[in-house]
Amino acid sequence: MRREQVFWGWGEPGAGPSLPEHAGEILRSELGVSGEVVSRPVELDAIALPAPALPAGLRERMEAVAEVRDDVEARVLRSRGKSYLDLLASRAGDFASAPDVVVIPRDARAVAAVLHACSEYGVAVVPFGGGTSVVGGLAGERGRCAALVSLDLGRLDKVVSIDPWSLIAVFEPGIRLPEADAALRAQGLMLSHVPQSYEWATVGGCAATRSAGQTSTGHGRIDEQVVGVACVAPSGALSTLDAPASAAGPSLRELVLGSEGTLGVITSVALRVRRRVEASYDAWSVESFLAGAELLRTLEQDGIAPDIARLSDEEETRTSLALAGTGTVGRRLLGGRCLLVCGWQGATGRASAARKLVRGGALPLGPSPGHAWEKSRFAGPHLRDDLMDRGVLVETIETATTWSNLERLYRAVLAALPGLHVGCHISHLYPTGASLYFTVLGAQSDDPVAQWGAFKAAASRAIVAAGGTITHHHAVGRDHAPYLGDEVGELGLELLRAVKTRCDPAGVMNPGKLLLD
Incomplete structure (x- = not known):
């Protein structure tokens, strides 16, 4: 398994910056808090989880194509994202909605098999990439499902191809942005996407959430970087060409971008890349x-x-x-x-x-x-x-x-x-x-x-x-779902629901996100 973030916060234990020594004085004068440490996260060994409750036979189906884990650490680390409310719950040891198991496929074929089995058994699936959602996008909502699987895409982390002539690189979804950039660096290239979550965000996660980055003014958001995408849904597979443009009807690529795992799982992303230059x-x-x-x-x-x-x-x-x-x-x-x-x-x-x-x-x-x-x-x-x-x-x-x-x-x-x-x-x-x-x-x-x-x-x-968008950076997830209709209208919601029904007829894909049940 690749390196993991702490379950109660951001980054690895002891790695990364902390508040300066004088911060306590500022917090006292500005916010009226003591400035002293008043709470600590619960320890991992103090967390008790409900026993896994998968339907009989499903685990065996999934184990035939992927690794399946149900240990406390694996389930806790994939219980939710990194919003303030997520972290409040994690620090308090509230993991009642943790996934029943974590499933770790190695390729797109295994992803398809897991989705097909979960759809057949009526078990919810929450795709998991870098775990950086700050809008409840990874919350363990089960909807009408009795059990929930976290589908960890961390082993789908390959560089599929790099085309320096066309300035296109194709990645599997689970590769983190620093690793993708490192592979490009060897050929004098770089990503054009640098969100604040860069250290942990994955290529697939950025595409699934229509992410914005710190260089978006110059180079565009992630949706302007993606030139092709492949996605596996419970009802089948969808892929688009990585051609520079097409007039062949409405853009199916746009259906996948920003879909937040509610239609299916992104299995590859073709990105526009750039010649490397220092800022x-x-x-x-x-x-x-x-x-x-x-x-x-x-x-x-x-x-x-x-x-x-x-x-x-x-x-x-x-x-x-x-x-x-x-x-x-x-x-x-x-x-x-x-x-x-x-x-x-x-x-x-x-x-x-x-x-x-x-x-x-x-x-x-x-x-x-x-x-x-x-x-x-x-x-x-x-x-x-x-x-x-x-x-x-x-x-x-x-x-x-x-x-x-x-x-x-x-x-x-x-x-x-x-x-x-x-x-x-x-x-x-x-x-x-x-x-x-x-x-x-x-x-x-x-x-x-x-x-x-x-x-x-x-x-x-x-x-x-006031006429603003309900989100520009962070996607919809669970937290913004009640307001999506204010932005897209009732007909827009109906169209999105129709697409979801076609791709995910059993309603198992990331329930409660983007579209309210």
Whole structure:
């Protein structure tokens, strides 16, 4: 088996960044918490799981084609993803919904056999890749099924082919992004997709959740990187060509992208890749968040936006500098302004963008803040574990809208989260609009599950009312499923249900996600 994350948090035990020593003082002054460790996750050997409850004969069917595990560690590690609510439950030792068994196939043929058997027996299947879902996408929802199988795709981790002439690489779904990048590096190539979950996310998981990444402004989201896909459903197999374009009817590839394991299991992904180039950075301070957003709009619409653009609002800028230990210096440097980091994978547009930024009132800060961001850009999920140890509510909310509606949506989300520290950044630009990514901090109440549930519902209702997307980065999963109809309409839901019924007639594929039962 490949390396595993800790069951109660992010990353491997003892590996990865932690809060700086001065963080306790900041937490006391900003959030009103003690800053001391007030809780620890339950130990693995203290967790008791329900006995596996598979129908008679199913285990034997699956063991004929794949490894089947029912030990506590295997089941616990595949019980859920990494949202705040997921981690609250894991830290408390609540694993009542753990899968009955973990099934580990080695190839697409075994995947098909497992899905066919589970469909025949009416057993739910939750596909598992990197385990990084933050919207309840891996929750052990059984729907009408009496038992649940976690289908771990970790052994489908091969590089199928690399075509440097066409700049296309084909991967099995379980390969993690760093391993895929390492294989490409040997041929002078690189992925164009770097989400914050990069260290653990898999190629198949990114495709299944229509993931966005930190270079999406320059190179597009994962759906713009995928040129071909193969998927196995309980009722059969679907595959598309990796041709650059086709006019052959509605895109079947688009049905698979973002389907979140509710139709079937992705078994291969053909990705557009790029020539390898190192990024360079510029950092700027801008007068305000909204003034910075206007500058980014003009850069994007003029075709000179950076490949990586990250504009933090006043609160996120202030909090980030304080936690980094440069609060006094940073505040003097920025003077209450907002931090803008621009990254360039190549020089195209860089000089023109700099001139436009200066004309718009941006002050250059040099490359150092940008390189500091690059060095720490995967740290957030690790730091969340330390914050939860100290009784801090910490979660994110993301959405997207048009440029003309951005201020309205921004203010609506802030208003929906009173009493919390809420910072926001823009990190994905389009000619027509941008994403908004909110980081939420607060003191945990005596009932943190209900506390966050109320805030999340309020923010989601505010997003819908203000005309934002219910998700831009993180997919739908279980948490956003109640709001999908607000975005796609009732006919849209009916069409998706019809596709699911055709692909998964027994309704065993990832119940309760994307589409409410």
